[in-house]
Amino acid sequence: MSATTIARQCTLCEAHCGILVTVDGPQVTRIEGNPADVLSQGYICPKATAMGGLHHDPDRLRTPVRRVGDRFEPIGWDEAFREIGQRLRAVRSTYGPSAIGMYLGNPAAHSSSVIYGALLRAVLLTRNFFSASSIDQFPQEFVAWRMFGSNVLMPVIDIDRTDRLVILGANPAVSNGSITTMPNAKQRIKDVRGRGGKVVVIDPRRTETARLADQHVAVSPGGDVYLLLAMLHVLIAENLCDDDAIRAQCTGWEQLRPLVAEATPEQMAPHAGVDAATIRVLAREHAAASSAVLYARIGVCQQVTGTLTHWLVNTINAVTGNLDRVGGQMFATPPIDAARFAKYLPMGYGAWTDRSGTYKAFRTELPVAVLADEILTEGAGRIRAMITYAGNPTLSTPQRGRLGAALDSLDFYVAVDMYVNETTRHADIILPPISPLEREDVNILFPVFSVRNNLRYDARVFDPPADGLEDWQILARLITELVPIPARRFTTRALNTLFEQFSPVRLATAGVAAGPYGVLRRGRKGLSVAKARASAGGIDLGPLRPRLRALLGTRDRKVHLAPADFLAAAHTVLADARAGSAITTPADGYDLKLIGRRHLRSNNSWLHNLPPMVKGRDRCTALMHPADAAERGLSDGEPVTVTSKTGAIVVTLEVSDDIRAGTIAIPHGWGHQEPGVGWRVAAQLPGANVNLLHDPSLTDVFSGNAAVNNTWVSVTRAPALPASVGADPAEQISEEQLTT
Numbered sequence: 160m161s162a163t164t165i166a167r168q169c170t171l172c173e174a175h176c177g178i179l180v181t182v183d184g185p186q187v188t189r190i191e192g193n194p195a196d197v198l199s200q201g202y203i204c205p206k207a208t209a210m211g212g213l214h215h216d217p218d219r220l221r222t223p224v225r226r227v228g229d230r231f232e233p234i235g236w237d238e239a240f241r242e243i244g245q246r247l248r249a250v251r252s253t254y255g256p257s258a259i260g261m262y263l264g265n266p267a268a269h270s271s272s273v274i275y276g277a278l279l280r281a282v283l284l285t286r287n288f289f290s291a292s293s294i295d296q297f298p299q300e301f302v303a304w305r306m307f308g309s310n311v312l313m314p315v316i317d318i319d320r321t322d323r324l325v326i327l328g329a330n331p332a333v334s335n336g337s338i339t340t341m342p343n344a345k346q347r348i349k350d351v352r353g354r355g356g357k358v359v360v361i362d363p364r365r366t367e368t369a370r371l372a373d374q375h376v377a378v379s380p381g382g383d384v385y386l387l388l389a390m391l392h393v394l395i396a397e398n399l400c401d402d403d404a405i406r407a408q409c410t411g412w413e414q415l416r417p418l419v420a421e422a423t424p425e426q427m428a429p430h431a432g433v434d435a436a437t438i439r440v441l442a443r444e445h446a447a448a449s450s451a452v453l454y455a456r457i458g459v460c461q462q463v464t465g466t467l468t469h470w471l472v473n474t475i476n477a478v479t480g481n482l483d484r485v486g487g488q489m490f491a492t493p494p495i496d497a498a499r500f501a502k503y504l505p506m507g508y509g510a511w512t513d514r515s516g517t518y519k520a521f522r523t524e525l526p527v528a529v530l531a532d533e534i535l536t537e538g539a540g541r542i543r544a545m546i547t548y549a550g551n552p553t554l555s556t557p558q559r560g561r562l563g564a565a566l567d568s569l570d571f572y573v574a575v576d577m578y579v580n581e582t583t584r585h586a587d588i589i590l591p592p593i594s595p596l597e598r599e600d601v602n603i604l605f606p607v608f609s610v611r612n613n614l615r616y617d618a619r620v621f622d623p624p625a626d627g628l629e630d631w632q633i634l635a636r637l638i639t640e641l642v643p644i645p646a647r648r649f650t651t652r653a654l655n656t657l658f659e660q661f662s663p664v665r666l667a668t669a670g671v672a673a674g675p676y677g678v679l680r681r682g683r684k685g686l687s688v689a690k691a692r693a694s695a696g697g698i699d700l701g702p703l704r705p706r707l708r709a710l711l712g713t714r715d716r717k718v719h720l721a722p723a724d725f726l727a728a729a730h731t732v733l734a735d736a737r738a739g740s741a742i743t744t745p746a747d748g749y750d751l752k753l754i755g756r757r758h759l760r761s762n763n764s765w766l767h768n769l770p771p772m773v774k775g776r777d778r779c780t781a782l783m784h785p786a787d788a789a790e791r792g793l794s795d796g797e798p799v800t801v802t803s804k805t806g807a808i809v810v811t812l813e814v815s816d817d818i819r820a821g822t823i824a825i826p827h828g829w830g831h832q833e834p835g836v837g838w839r840v841a842a843q844l845p846g847a848n849v850n851l852l853h854d855p856s857l858t859d860v861f862s863g864n865a866a867v868n869n870t871w872v873s874v875t876r877a878p879a880l881p882a883s884v885g886a887d888p889a890e891q892i893s894e895e896q897l898t899t
């Protein structure tokens with residue numbers, strides 16, 4: 160058979176780099192960067208080859224499976240849907256709609272099938288909807304809603320034109336950017352410096368990104384809120400703000416002054432862990448630069464002050480005239496202009512709460528921190544059945560180790576996933592979609608957050624198997640089973656036929672045609688999915704343009720700099736610090752702050768089954784400063800027990816002065832030793848589940864986002880690593896597995 164090469168994207172992370180996939184018959188033989196891709200221009204990271212590895216992974220499910228005792232056995236699609244329908248409808252009619260809970264995981268956002276995920280969520284009419292967003296970007300959405308009037312209006316950084324880039328709590332050199340689609344972030348950062356600009360990284364760890372920067376500021380974990388309040392103090396005290404921009408764009412400016420009056424750099428420095436002189440320079444240089452942008456991401460979302468910190472980030476950008484301006488924070492004009500319409504969607508903040516009354520629903524969703532409780536706690540409104548779609552919350556969310564038992568206690572659990580992972584292993588039925596290389600797609604989400612406007616098309620590399628279903632087809636069939644209709648037999652067929660007419664690609668095609676560049680508006684010269692399909696690297700739609708005024712969803716069409724409850728919360732944070740209980744003050748008798756970290760060859764919990772992604776040294780290690788190690792008599796490479804209020808895990812110690820003293824960093828997404836998990840490679844180098852250490856009740860005050868970077872721990876020598884934790888996979892994985 161002769162080789163062919165097909166252009167599409169790698170859909171593993173938000174960068175969505177263009178790739179060229181060469182296949183010889185049924186085998187992927189090569190994956191390389193696509194130089195013609197309008198956004199990634201040939202760049203790929205080492206994970207791109209995982210697109211082939213996943214396709215060929217023998218552990219990937221190819222048919223639906225049903226639990227029989229401790230094992231899963233293949234069953235047919237029709238039988239699976241029939242049983243799921245009966246079981247879910249029974250739960251709903253006995254206990255009501257909220258007895259069916261749903262969890263939507265991160266990869267769902269990487270295909271347009273997610274439209275059907277949203278539809279299923281709507282049909283369920285449940286209060287118990289959860290997603291990875293509440294351990295990720297909830298604070299950013301919350302801030303966007305309160306400041307700009309819509310949660311979708313999370314600004315993007317105009318990295319390619321800025322003169323000053325200040326990064327807090329993000330490591331784009333590894334993550335390749337998030338809520339800013341910027342493939343090859345590393346090069347873009349180097350380019351800021353190359354054109355004479357300056358790059359600063361504010362992070363407790365000297366990260367891969369910090370190594371590219373002019374300056375690294377090793378803030379205390381959780382110290383950002385103090386640092387930013389002090390920066391705002393300097394900007395105001397020294398008259399460094401852009402009054403014209405503020406007057407034209409914003410309201411609430413006058414209320415900020417009294418808030419930061421006493422938040423001097425000297426007062427804030429000990430709480431931020433950054434000296435006063437550095438804070439002053441950060442403020443002055445931000446104001447002096449011809450364009451400047453503060454970019455913050457999950458490091459600060461996953462803090463109890465997640466919302467406050469992101470509010471201050473946007474505020475400092477706005478008051479220095481860097482909001483909606485070239486080189487600052489901007490908003491894309493995507494081919495389907497979701498932000499234009501999202502402002503009409505009600506956020507429903509507090510429309511309901513979890514049963515304990517602690518957490519308010521935000522955009523129809525409860526924080527994932529309460530998932531296990533909502534299943535396990537007895538009483539009315541308890542979840543009795545679950546649907547999970549593309550997620551692994553057992554490893555990816557803090558649940559005090561109780562989620563497995565909670566899932567086992569359900570009347571019924573159905574998972575839409577191509578693996579038996581630590582979560583789906585508890586399911587009654589697992590429904591696997593076809594492999595990403597077997598689907599065609601037009602991603603409509605990431606152009607909303609891209610550094611250049613664009614439209615790209617994902618071509619199928621392989622024809623799907625005759626009995627294979629895409630996620631959206633699976634979700635549509637679940638919807639059909641749950642729509643309350645009489646004469647189900649007949650109507651089911653009719654509904655399924657109807658849904659088949661509305662594939663996400665067809666919906667996207669219509670949306671693009673009707674969008675701002677579309678053929679319906681611009682005639683024959685306009686944009687269409689057909690044109691994107693015909694262009695192997697997609698279509699570039701130009702640089703970002705200022706447009707916030709048209710997007711603002713606030714009633715007065717202004718940016719709200721000082722929402723009253725944000726102000727009140729910030730006053731409390733300052734008062735607490737004055738009283739000696741700053742967020743950065745050790746608590747609960749523990750003496751080290753635990754934060755997370757990501758690795759270039761990992762992606763949350765689910766690439767550890769591919770040998771090329773896990774070869775080399777054990778990566779699930781605790782990174783500790785030499786002074787902290789010496790103080791505890793610990794040395795590099797030895798096993799340590801890390802203990803928090805909620806649990807203990809054993810990992811290998813890695814001593815390095817890359818991390819700030821008083822802080823340790825452990826990556827999430829590990830802990831694959833659970834029995835019955837279908838990841839044979841991952842099980843051989845399981846690592847440990849860091850989320851056992853995080854207290855689910857520690858959350859961002861406003862959004863309920865899990866505050867996993869705010870965990871106090873202690874570290875002691877461990878007798879030994881549990882069997883096979885941290886072993887070198889290359890020695891254990893068979894030759895045959897390594898070559899697939």
Ligand SMILES: Nc1nc2c(c(=O)[nH]1)N[C@H]1C(S)=C(S)[C@@H](COP(=O)(O)OP(=O)(O)OC[C@H]3O[C@@H](n4cnc5c(=O)[nH]c(N)nc54)[C@H](O)[C@@H]3O)O[C@H]1N2
Nearest residue numbers: 264265266295549550551552555575576755763764765827
């Ligand atoms: N402590 C700590 N915890 C964290 C984080 C942290 O920084 N620290 N980060 C958090 C963040 S930002 C995120 S986004 C979450 C991620 O958390 P989750 O979204 O819960 O988990 P993933 O590890 O992404 O699991 C993805 C699952 O989706 C499946 N999958 C992949 N592609 C598809 C597909 O196309 N269709 C279907 N149906 N299934 C698919 C995979 O097989 C895998 O089982 O983790 C969070 N957890």
Ligand SMILES: Nc1nc2c(c(=O)[nH]1)N[C@H]1C(S)=C(S)[C@@H](COP(=O)(O)OP(=O)(O)OC[C@H]3O[C@@H](n4cnc5c(=O)[nH]c(N)nc54)[C@H](O)[C@@H]3O)O[C@H]1N2
Nearest residue numbers: 328329330334337380381456457458758759761762763868
């Ligand atoms: N290789 C790889 N890429 C990925 C992923 C992956 O798992 N692996 N996951 C993808 C997903 S789902 C997401 S959401 C994105 C996330 O992308 P990023 O937001 O870039 O996430 P991280 O790399 O975890 O970077 C967070 C940084 O915050 C720092 N930090 C922790 N606490 C604090 C604090 O209190 N203050 C400050 N200033 N910094 C702090 C950490 O040291 C870390 O360097 O990455 C995506 N890309």
Ligand code: SF4
Nearest residue numbers: 169172175176204206
């Ligand atoms: S950065 Fe890597 S994982 Fe992310 S889309 Fe690009 S190639 Fe894929």
Ligand SMILES: [Mo]
Nearest residue numbers: 265291295337
């Ligand atoms: Mo994420």
